[in-house]
């Protein structure tokens with residue numbers, strides 16, 4: 001925590017497979033504060049559009065859907081739940097089907113400000129409720145929360161990110177599994193880079209490269225940066 005009143009706001013960006021979601025959840029749990037998965041919001045909107053028969057190429061229609069998105073998103077880092085229009089889509093939004101389409105929504109420039117404002121509102125509510133928030137995504141350190149106390153870019157080599165996502169999605173890291181993972185990691189990051197800067201740390205953003213760190217070491221590395229910046233803020 002910083003001073004008694006100021007909430008501990010932590011923004012973490014990075015490419016696919018860098019460990020943002022899992023490390024952010026572990027950090028939030030260790031600090032006893034809430035968690036916001038902004039990627040889940042883009043994924044939930046993608047799922048909602050497909051469920052409602054909205055053409056993802058019809059940018060105006062997707063904006064209308066974004067404004068009416070009936071999204072319930074858990075903020076408990078240890079109990080992540082995503083519900084859209086009463087349907088639990090926690091698992092569905094992580095499917096390859098959604099991963100292969102989500103960039104169409106994420107690169108919709110009419111959608112972004114709607115979700116970015118919703119993310120700011122949710123961050124403020126979570127911080128108020130729990131004393132702080134860890135929010136992760138692609139543009140949190142640069143657009144959504146550029147004034148966050150802690151701003152981190154979590155990155156890793158392409159090889160490490162492909163291996164991690166392949167193990168997670170396919171349960172294997174052989175050549176075939178890695179090849180099947182390339183689109184949802186490397187192609188998606190290329191598409192996403194068109195609307196967010198998350199490959200190079202912006203001014204004031206600390207880079208944590210997890211290429212050669214295991215999961216626990218990654219969590220400890222992030223917690224060390226948080227402790228250092230929080231102490232500095234206390235003066």
Ligand SMILES: Nc1ncnc2c1ncn2[C@@H]1O[C@H](COP(=O)(O)OP(=O)(O)O)[C@@H](O)[C@H]1O
Pocket residue numbers: 014015016017018019020021022023164165168210213214215216218
């Ligand atoms: N440093 C690490 N070493 C090994 N595996 C990791 C590491 N960080 C995350 N993982 C694993 O890699 C996979 C992808 O992590 P995730 O948090 O979903 O990444 P992102 O949210 O950046 O796409 C998950 O199965 C996660 O447990």
Ligand SMILES: Nc1ccn([C@H]2C[C@H](O)[C@@H](COP(=O)(O)OP(=O)(O)O)O2)c(=O)n1
Pocket residue numbers: 014015016017020021038039040042043102103106107136137138139140188192196
């Ligand atoms: N703040 C954010 C968060 C995610 N996105 C986009 C980029 C991604 O392709 C999708 C899904 O994000 P998600 O964090 O779930 O993706 P990864 O877990 O990093 O693979 O949404 C974004 O544009 N801005």
